[in-house]
Amino acid sequence: MQTGKLLVLLGLLLVALGAFLWLGGGSLFSWFGRLPGDIRVERPGFRFYAPLASMLLVSLLLSAVLWLVRRLSDYV
Template structure:
C-alpha cells in the first residue's frame, strides 16, 4: 500500500471524527434541514414507517464526488 493512501485515510478519519464531535456537541442544530429536503420520502402510518432520503443522499453524493474530483485534480 502506498504511503500517500495511508495519509489520505488518516485525514479522512480525522475529518469524520471532527464532524462527529461537532454533531455530538450540539452543532447538529445547524443541520436540522438535512433529511427534510424536498424529494425525501417520508410515509408514517400506524404500525408502519418508511423514510427514503433520496434528495439528501443525492446531495451527499454530489458533495463527495466534488471532493474526490478535487483530490484527484490537486494530487
C-alpha cells in the first residue's frame, strides 16, 4: 500500500473515532485519565495533572498495533 493512501485511511479512521467520541460515545472511555497511576493535584490557584498510567496504556496499545501491522505487512 502506498504511503499516501495509508495516511488518508488513518486520517479517516481518526476523524471517525473523534466524531464517535464527540457525539456521545465518550462515556465508554470515561475511565480513561482516571487510572490508579494518574497523578492529580488540585489546590486553590494551582492544578497539576500527569496521566502516567493512561499514557503508558496508550503507548502499549500503539506499540502492539504497530507491531501487528509490521508483522502482517511482511506476509503481503
